[in-house]
Amino acid sequence: MTDNYLGKEIGKLGFGFMRLPRKGNDFDYELINRMADRYLEAGFTYFDTAYVYTGSEEAMRKTLVERYPREKYQIASKLNMLNVQKPEDMQEVFETSLKRLGTDYLDFYLLHGLNAMSNKKCEEIGAWDFVKKLKAEGKIKHYGFSYHDNAENLDEILTNHPDAEFVQLQINYLDWDSEDVQSRKVYETARRHNKPVLIMEPLKGGLLANENSTLGEFLKKANPNVSVASWAVRFAASLDGLIAMLSGMNSMEQLEDNIKTVQNLKPLAESEMKVLQEAVELLNSIPRIPCTDCKYCVEQCPENINIPALIRIYNNYLVYNSTANSEMPFRMATMNRGRPSSCITCRACEEQCPQHIEISELMSKMVPLYE
Ligand code: SF4
Ligand code: SF4
Numbered sequence: 001m002t003d004n005y006l007g008k009e010i011g012k013l014g015f016g017f018m019r020l021p022r023k024g025n026d027f028d029y030e031l032i033n034r035m036a037d038r039y040l041e042a043g044f045t046y047f048d049t050a051y052v053y054t055g056s057e058e059a060m061r062k063t064l065v066e067r068y069p070r071e072k073y074q075i076a077s078k079l080n081m082l083n084v085q086k087p088e089d090m091q092e093v094f095e096t097s098l099k100r101l102g103t104d105y106l107d108f109y110l111l112h113g114l115n116a117m118s119n120k121k122c123e124e125i126g127a128w129d130f131v132k133k134l135k136a137e138g139k140i141k142h143y144g145f146s147y148h149d150n151a152e153n154l155d156e157i158l159t160n161h162p163d164a165e166f167v168q169l170q171i172n173y174l175d176w177d178s179e180d181v182q183s184r185k186v187y188e189t190a191r192r193h194n195k196p197v198l199i200m201e202p203l204k205g206g207l208l209a210n211e212n213s214t215l216g217e218f219l220k221k222a223n224p225n226v227s228v229a230s231w232a233v234r235f236a237a238s239l240d241g242l243i244a245m246l247s248g249m250n251s252m253e254q255l256e257d258n259i260k261t262v263q264n265l266k267p268l269a270e271s272e273m274k275v276l277q278e279a280v281e282l283l284n285s286i287p288r289i290p291c292t293d294c295k296y297c298v299e300q301c302p303e304n305i306n307i308p309a310l311i312r313i314y315n316n317y318l319v320y321n322s323t324a325n326s327e328m329p330f331r332m333a334t335m336n337r338g339r340p341s342s343c344i345t346c347r348a349c350e351e352q353c354p355q356h357i358e359i360s361e362l363m364s365k366m367v368p369l370y371e
Contacts, residue, residue, distance in 0.1 A: 010074065011044035012237050013262040014198065014244035017056045018049075019205075019293070021250040027059050035255050036063045040073065042259045046244040048198075049101075050078035050112055051093055052296075057100035065102040075101060076198075078112035078146065079131070081121045082299075082352070090130045094139075109140040110168060113296070113354060115149035119157055128161055142166065146200065148354035151185035158193040166243060168198040170354070172208060173235040173276045174283060175201075180290075180356055191241050199245040202236035203229055205292035209254070215283055222275045229254070230261040231268075231276060238267035288315045289362065290355045297349035297359060303338035307349055307359055310340060314366055323369055330370050340366035 015036070021028040047064060049056045057077060064073060077097045084090050098104060111119075111127055122128060131143040144166035147154055158164065167190045175181035190197050203209045209229035210216050216228045236245045245262075249255045268276065291311040298307055310333050313326050343363035350359050 010046050010244055011042075011262070012242055012244050012265070013039075013044045013258055014046035014048050014076075014246040015039050015044065016048045016200070016246040016248035017060050018053050019248040019250055020056065020059055027055065029059075029062060031252070032059065032063050033067070035249065035252060036067075038252070038255060039259070040068065042263065044259070044262075045073040046076065046246075047073055048076045048246050050080065050110075051083060051097050052078070052080045052112065052299075057097055061100060061102040070103060074107035075103060076108035076110060077101065077106055078110040079127065080112040081118045081125070081127070084125060084127075087126050087130070090125070090127060094134065098139075105138065106140045107142065108166075109134060109143045111143075111145035114145045114147050114157065115354075116153045116156075117351070119153075128163075132163065144168065144195070144198075146198075147186065151182050151189045154186050154189045155193075158189070158195065162193070164195065166196045166198060168200055168246075170201045171197075171199045171236055171239070172202050172204050172232055174204055174208060174280055176235075176280075187239065196241050196243045197239070198243050199236045199239070201292055202245050202247060203232045204290070205248075205294070208232040214286060215279055218279055218282055219275070222272075227257050227261075229257055231272075231279075233258055233261045234266065234268050234272075235276065237262055237265055287318050289318070289357055291315075291357060292355060294354060296352040296354065300348040300352050301338070302346060302348070303342040303344060305338035305340070305342060305349075305363070306333045309333035310366060311357070311359075311362065313370070314362065317369065326370065339371060340364070341371055 021031050047060060049060050051057065060075065079090060079093055083093050098106070109131055111122055111131065114122065131140065134140045135143055142165045144164050146168035148170065154167070158167070169183070169186050169190060170181055171183045171187055175183040177184055187197060208215070209232065211220065211228050219228045219231055233245070233247070247258050249258060289311050291308050293308045295308060301307065309329070313329050313333065316326065317323055340363040343360055345360040347360050350357070353359060
């Protein structure tokens with residue numbers, strides 16, 4: 001279940017605090033606490049959050065830091081270049097993260113969502129020296145970065161910063177050979193530089209977990225005794241050089257399923273890899289917009305358009321070739337917010353989108369369909 005990376009034995013299932021379950025306007029703390037208890041009891045210890053995940057660091061303090069001895073788990077948080085304009089801002093963001101989390105150190109600190117452009121800002125503002133200084137001061141134990149760009153640029157970053165201790169990558173079987181996300185290529189690049197890897201989006205924001213879908217039907221036919229999600233978990237968690245695979249779980253069922261899969265981890269057999277290849281072909285034959293609901297775009301939009309919610313609606317249209325049943329979700333998505341026709345095509349959202357979605361063009365396609 002574990003490998004000895006970065007001086008600690010860490011169970012390979014990480015608990016992502018980006019998409020926490022909600023109750024009304026707040027997080028569902030009763031459920032989150034139960035999930036954290038069960039997760040720790042099962043022997044897992046890695047919790048992932050970020051300065052930009054609204055309310056997430058505070059939720060981690062309440063659920064974890066205020067309820068368990070600090071040495072019982074690891075906390076990872078992230079510094080996003082969107083939140084800093086000058087070098088002094090980095091210290092302020094870091095101190096804010098510590099305060100929200102109620103801790104005086106982080107186990108893992110990541111430069112958040114690097115690509116060629118944001119890494120340029122890291123270089124200019126001195127972010128690499130900043131994280132090195134934090135480590136020397138004992139305020140963080142390890143530093144690395146999460147990454148959303150191609151293999152070539154990753155190679156350049158790792159060549160220029162051999163001191164980065166690990167890389168967090170978007171890896172799942174659907175994106176493994178995709179030219180956009182380049183899961184395989186970025187993974188192989190990181191490993192060539194001898195970096196251990198954290199995996200994010202192993203279920204592609206839940207898209208690879210849905211039992212009631214064409215994919216679900218296909219995988220259930222291949223093996224009715226396992227969950228659809230377990231295929232994606234086994235694919236990611238079996239990779240060599242893994243620190244942990246992060247999953248943004250928001251129900252006990254998902255947590256139990258992931259625990260079961262990772263505790264009894266069996267790498268996929270050749271015949272199962274073939275099934276996944278066929279599943280990928282099937283999914284690829286249904287054109288969809290690959291939004292993971294990360295919401296990086298939303299903060300950038302001057303018209304306050306709920307982009308991921310609208311993309312979900314549009315994806316239904318693409319799959320079912322119909323706008324039936326979309327009236328209510330569309331009304332909810334646009335309540336007190338911009339509509340597709342509000343888009344001024346500034347493309348600020350597109351600069352932040354890790355999936356490289358052409359959001360402004362999509363908005364113009366939605367206008368005649370829904371307005
Ligand atoms: S391009 Fe449209 S959707 Fe994107 S940030 Fe600008 S106004 Fe918002
Ligand atoms: S459109 Fe892109 S940035 Fe926005 S939520 Fe979807 S994946 Fe994230």
